[in-house]
Amino acid sequence: RPPFLPADALLVPQGGACGYARPGVAQLAAHVHARACATPAVRTVALVCAGTGASALFLALELHRLAGAAANGGGCGGDGCGGMVPVLALPCAMHADALRAELAELHARSALESDRGSLPLWVFPPPANSARAVRFGALEPEALRAWRRARAAGMRIDLLYGAPALAQLLRAEVAGGGGSGSGGVRAIVEQLLAERSGGAREARPLELLWVHTGGLEGVPSQLARYVRAGLATPDELALAQAEADISARGPVYGTP
Template identity: 25%
Template sequence: MEFFIYDRLMIQLTDTPVHVLHVDGHDVFVKRDDLLHPAFSGNKARKFAYFLEQDFPSIDTLVGYGSPQANSLYSMSALAKLKGWQLQFYVDHIASHLLNNPLGNYRAALQNGAKIIDLSQCLDRGQHDCADYIEQCVLPGRDELLFIPEGGRCHYAEPGVRQLAREIIAWKQAEQLSQLTVFLPSGTGTTALFLQKSFTELDDSIQVMTCSAVGGDDYLKLQWRMLASDESMFPQILSPNKRYHFGKLYPEFFQVWQKLKQAGMEFELLYDPLGWLVLLHFLANKPMAKVLYVHQGGILGNESMLPRYRRKYGG
């Protein structure tokens, strides 16, 4: 088990346990990356491990962008705090209710000292989105800035994800499984891609399957092509029975989330409900499959998502 110590805080970055979750008559193995240290947990702990472990003597500011409730916002704020950096995180817009009543990742990031910049309030924005604004107006000539793309979609994510792959391989060997399917829902798909690449190189009896939670299948493949040219390394994409819009509340999402919680495990409410709906549909047709679901954390986001669901659907 690997630990790093910053300001007397011990950070566990590896070797999370695997638990069994019984749901809809299926026993699903769950890799509990949500149990990594809460200051730096879930899939972002894996994707950002490189930045935590390496020295950057000339850097004093971390720069990123995304949603004001993104898991990456909180994880980057924790990373910046641990490294002694300032975080500048750009968002397209911050809703007034969130400004007046900070919740979830937004609140926690502010508590970590993050500077969250509402691009809609920047006079020099022009027609730029967050990515273009950072590239053209923030980064040029600023060697003290370290930029991480949205969701950690970069090659620096590979070492930490490869360590996750090694842990899964070691667990599979200890369980004496001949084959294994690893499943996780995807945003940018960075974790799924680098897992599949690692398994292809280290243990090709393991197959990664995923679903696109943010866009469609074409969107997900586009994200992968930015990181890998060899499409034989791409995970298998499982498509849901209907199109879901990212961030919209669906009753079946809340129902499956409640079912999982009653079974003994809490997941986040943005990606995991779609992931579990897709996985359970797969298992209904492949009941003998040995599946390991990667729990990627993000529970802090439920602080803002859960009240929205309860207002709409009760419970």
């Protein structure tokens, strides 16, 4: 019987969950790092929608490498200038605990020797917080509401990754009092940062940087499912199709 795959075949795991994905994230990391260096008055934390978590992991590793290289070279680097950017992964295809296990396995399998050590990113929500399972691709009214809210703010996100991730953040914000005091997403991130720095808290305000990881071309097909279920309108679908056609010809930028 002939082999299932030819000897020179390149096998890429689902979601690009292997070291081959890292070079493609390096340019993104450079952009995020440069932004953090240009805004030292705030502490930047990157929010990344995570399926297998490959993009989040390699972005975190590259940002860690860039901050270390800049600090050693005398340029921007380290927490003091905003050059060290933590990454917060938002589960979109599995439970948060399952994503943590997936990230740990991918980190052990794919990281370079210089990357060895503790995982330089977190999964939202933290283990101490309750989290329900994420059903990838399921029709979720909560995700659709988050997608509509993002659109109303001028922010274009997809329905498979961006909308469920944003729904998690909005749910945490409501549970924490809507950011009015000690609760909400920022309070959770502040606590994570404090734990990372041994309990110390900084006075600089947080900047939560949303990293867009899902294309807009797939929005119409997913939105059509919402229309058939009676959860979305044909007018919304027509507008999403027009935006997807524009996106296919070039990037679409929104106001985060």
